[in-house]
Amino acid sequence: MLVLNLIEAITDALDVEMGLDDSIVVFGEDVGFEGGVFRATKGLQKKYGEKRCFDTVLAEASIIGSGIGMAINGLKPVVELQFSGFMFPGYNQIVTHAARMRNRSRGAYTVPMVIRMPYGAGVRALEHHSESLEVLFAHIAGLKVVIPSTPYDAKGLMIAAIRDPDPVIFLEPKRIYRAFKQEVPEDDYVIPIGKAKILKEGNDLTVVSWGAMVRDVQNAIAIIEKEGFSIEHIDLRTISPIDRETIIESVKKTGRFVVVHEAAQSFGPGAELITIVNEGAFLYLEAPPTRIASPDIIVPLPKGEHHYLVNKNTIKDELEKVLKY
Amino acid sequence: MLFDKHNPQTDEMIQIMDQDGVIVRPDLMPTLTVEEMIKMYKTMVFVRVIDTKTVQYQRQGRILTYAPNFGQEATQVGSISAANKSDWVASAFRELGVWLHKGIPLYNVLLYWYGNELGMKMPEGVRVLPVNVPIASQFQHATGLAYASMYRGEDDVVLAYVGDGGTSHGEFHEALNFAAVKNTANVFIIQNNQYAISTKRTNQTKSRTLAQKAVAYGMPGRYVDGNDVFAMYAVTKEAVENARKGNGPTLIEAYTYRLGAHTTADDPTVYRDDEEVKAWEKKDPIDRFRKYLISQGHWDEEKEKQLIKEKESIIKEEFEKVEKSGFVSLEDVFDYTYATKTKLLEEQYNNIKAREAREAK
Numbered sequence: 162m163l164v165l166n167l168i169e170a171i172t173d174a175l176d177v178e179m180g181l182d183d184s185i186v187v188f189g190e191d192v193g194f195e196g197g198v199f200r201a202t203k204g205l206q207k208k209y210g211e212k213r214c215f216d217t218v219l220a221e222a223s224i225i226g227s228g229i230g231m232a233i234n235g236l237k238p239v240v241e242l243q244f245s246g247f248m249f250p251g252y253n254q255i256v257t258h259a260a261r262m263r264n265r266s267r268g269a270y271t272v273p274m275v276i277r278m279p280y281g282a283g284v285r286a287l288e289h290h291s292e293s294l295e296v297l298f299a300h301i302a303g304l305k306v307v308i309p310s311t312p313y314d315a316k317g318l319m320i321a322a323i324r325d326p327d328p329v330i331f332l333e334p335k336r337i338y339r340a341f342k343q344e345v346p347e348d349d350y351v352i353p354i355g356k357a358k359i360l361k362e363g364n365d366l367t368v369v370s371w372g373a374m375v376r377d378v379q380n381a382i383a384i385i386e387k388e389g390f391s392i393e394h395i396d397l398r399t400i401s402p403i404d405r406e407t408i409i410e411s412v413k414k415t416g417r418f419v420v421v422h423e424a425a426q427s428f429g430p431g432a433e434l435i436t437i438v439n440e441g442a443f444l445y446l447e448a449p450p451t452r453i454a455s456p457d458i459i460v461p462l463p464k465g466e467h468h469y470l471v472n473k474n475t476i477k478d479e480l481e482k483v484l485k486y
Numbered sequence: 487m488l489f490d491k492h493n494p495q496t497d498e499m500i501q502i503m504d505q506d507g508v509i510v511r512p513d514l515m516p517t518l519t520v521e522e523m524i525k526m527y528k529t530m531v532f533v534r535v536i537d538t539k540t541v542q543y544q545r546q547g548r549i550l551t552y553a554p555n556f557g558q559e560a561t562q563v564g565s566i567s568a569a570n571k572s573d574w575v576a577s578a579f580r581e582l583g584v585w586l587h588k589g590i591p592l593y594n595v596l597l598y599w600y601g602n603e604l605g606m607k608m609p610e611g612v613r614v615l616p617v618n619v620p621i622a623s624q625f626q627h628a629t630g631l632a633y634a635s636m637y638r639g640e641d642d643v644v645l646a647y648v649g650d651g652g653t654s655h656g657e658f659h660e661a662l663n664f665a666a667v668k669n670t671a672n673v674f675i676i677q678n679n680q681y682a683i684s685t686k687r688t689n690q691t692k693s694r695t696l697a698q699k700a701v702a703y704g705m706p707g708r709y710v711d712g713n714d715v716f717a718m719y720a721v722t723k724e725a726v727e728n729a730r731k732g733n734g735p736t737l738i739e740a741y742t743y744r745l746g747a748h749t750t751a752d753d754p755t756v757y758r759d760d761e762e763v764k765a766w767e768k769k770d771p772i773d774r775f776r777k778y779l780i781s782q783g784h785w786d787e788e789k790e791k792q793l794i795k796e797k798e799s800i801i802k803e804e805f806e807k808v809e810k811s812g813f814v815s816l817e818d819v820f821d822y823t824y825a826t827k828t829k830l831l832e833e834q835y836n837n838i839k840a841r842e843a844r845e846a847k
């Protein structure tokens with residue numbers, strides 16, 4: 162067993178898979194020599210050579226676009242975008258090509274590619290370094306979207322993403338990159354994409370979260386359970402394709418539902434989740450399904466960021482409201 | 487036209503003053519009054535003092551992230567001094583000398599880096615766009631600013647700044663093409679400081695110079711010693727005048743070096759060695775300019791000491807003011823989303839306000 166934090170687990174996953182499959186290539190801005198600005202690819206160039214792990218020029222469209230070409234022609238690119246806020250120049254390639262190639266070529270050409278990027282607020286960063294953009298990918302047919310919340314899941318999901326036959330957007334909650342360590346098996350293992358995880362069973366309320374929010378929700382639950390409530394907590398892990406069964410089954414049992422996310426409220430992931438609950442477990446509901454989300458504003462710079470992020474208190478208050486409805 | 491014989495596709499760099507402060511091309515020397523030169527020098531020193539102090543503040547945990555300008559002072563101050571007050575600037579994030587010259591108060595700049603958007607609210611009459619983090623995208627805005635001036639028959643010029651890394655971006659190329667096709671009054675300045683974070687300029691493009699990219703778009707390109715304040719001034723001056731006369735855009739490559747870290751979050755020792763840095767320290771743009779001014783009898787050690795003391799006390803004072811500025815209000819983070827708050831935003835605002843009131847108890 163290794164003991165790793167989340168970013169080390171990602172490095173380890175890349176390392177293990179590169180060792181097993183020599184069609185894997187890893188690249189992006191500052192990814193090769195330096196090992197990435199967060200050091201997610203540290204040591205890979207040294208170990209596997211410049212051909213397999215390299216720095217690109219500063220151009221996201223080219224990182225994604227050339228990755229698509231490589232994937233069509235037999236390689237498995239795992240590319241890094243330095244921050245999710247800088248994915249937009251590459252978004253055109255992601256949406257208009259990576260997502261559609263299988264369909265456009267009726268299966269003759271495919272894009273087995275992983276697009277990694279750190280995302281999320283709460284790190285007191287500069288502009289464009291804090292957004293949560295999962296719905297911009299989840300809304301696009303042909304893309305899969307994965308978000309780990311623990312080192313163990315990060316490794317297993319990364320390996321699953323690399324082995325997936327379709328493009329996978331791998332969003333990394335950078336707020337918890339180094340927040341805690343966990344035992345992680347040395348060898349390769351897979352956590353299936355599309356499968357949520359019940360972190361904790363309970364009877365009175367189902368709460369769904371993912372990424373860095375998982376820990377905030379756990380903290381809120383710990384307080385609330387002292388009041389005698391029993392809460393079921395689900396880590397979604399894959400945003401798309403979404404694990405509807407696990408959520409619906411849970412709500413059928415608890416009768417109450419709350420989703421907590423860092424992304425802005427309007428047209429956010431919560432809207433989709435609540436619809437799933439309404440469609441699948443409406444007659445079991447004892448309270449209106451609820452979302453806890455960030456307001457519909459631009460993520461503020463550090464001196465205003467505390468107004469933005471959903472915190473433990475908000476989560477606790479909202480959960481209580483739903484429990485006592 | 488002083489520089490129309492210049493060929494940006496060769497290694498011949500435009501230099502007027504060498505690294506010892508000696509004027510090697512008197513024929514190209516721009517006409518600047520002593521006051522103008524002293525003003526430029528003072529701004530360059532101010533930039534150096536601000537960077538030095540702010541990096542210290544960052545180490546003390548008093549500010550989060552900062553991108554210093556060490557070594558690029560001549561590139562910035564030399565070029566912007568050639569523009570008029572009414573000319574626009576679309577810069578990236580490493581252009582402190584440009585901002586100060588254009589009249590952005592130091593307080594504002596520090597407030598921004600401190601984490602408050604209010605810092606980028608430009609005072610009346612300061613035609614500078616806010617700090618631009620998404621690399622090279624500001625180049626496109628520069629072309630639009632210039633088109634609008636041209637549309638109204640005004641003769642304002644728009645200066646845009648980008649790093650060497652930024653020249654790899656599609657938006658850089660699209661902007662040059664737009665400007666050339668529409669013949670807009672743009673001056674595009676590349677601060678080639680040899681690195682984009684850890685990525686060397688030589689890994690960024692196979693072009694011999696960055697200035698030669700101008701050739702493909704059908705505009706003049708100038709390859710300039712960016713540590714020579716006179717060369718930067720003279721080349722930019724000609725480009726600005728040219729644009730003002732309606733003769734279209736110019737691309738300038740300022741060949742310089744980032745003596746410090748990319749930002750305070752970066753450790754340059756990972757990707758470059760000390761020898762290289764030391765060699766460039768010998769070409770320091772401020773030392774060079776000072777040597778020249780002293781040799782001409784315009785400056786001396788006593789004035790230097792005075793200047794540094796004065797600037798150090800200004801940055802100290804301004805930074806302390808910034809530290810006392812506190813947090814950004816809830817109103818501020820909501821009020822600039824739209825011209826008028828939507829009903830939903832009003833509701834979200836009220837909810838957060840109530841929550842914060844509860845938490846304050």
Ligand SMILES: Cc1ncc(C[n+]2csc(CCOP(=O)(O)OP(=O)(O)O)c2C)c(N)n1
Pocket residue numbers: 190219221243247250580619620621648649650651652653677679681682683744748
């Ligand atoms: C579109 C985009 N991609 C990535 C980044 C992250 N990033 C910030 S600065 C930087 C390097 C910029 O290098 P260069 O253009 O040479 O300017 P310098 O920092 O050297 O002044 C990168 C990659 C960004 N800000 N924007």
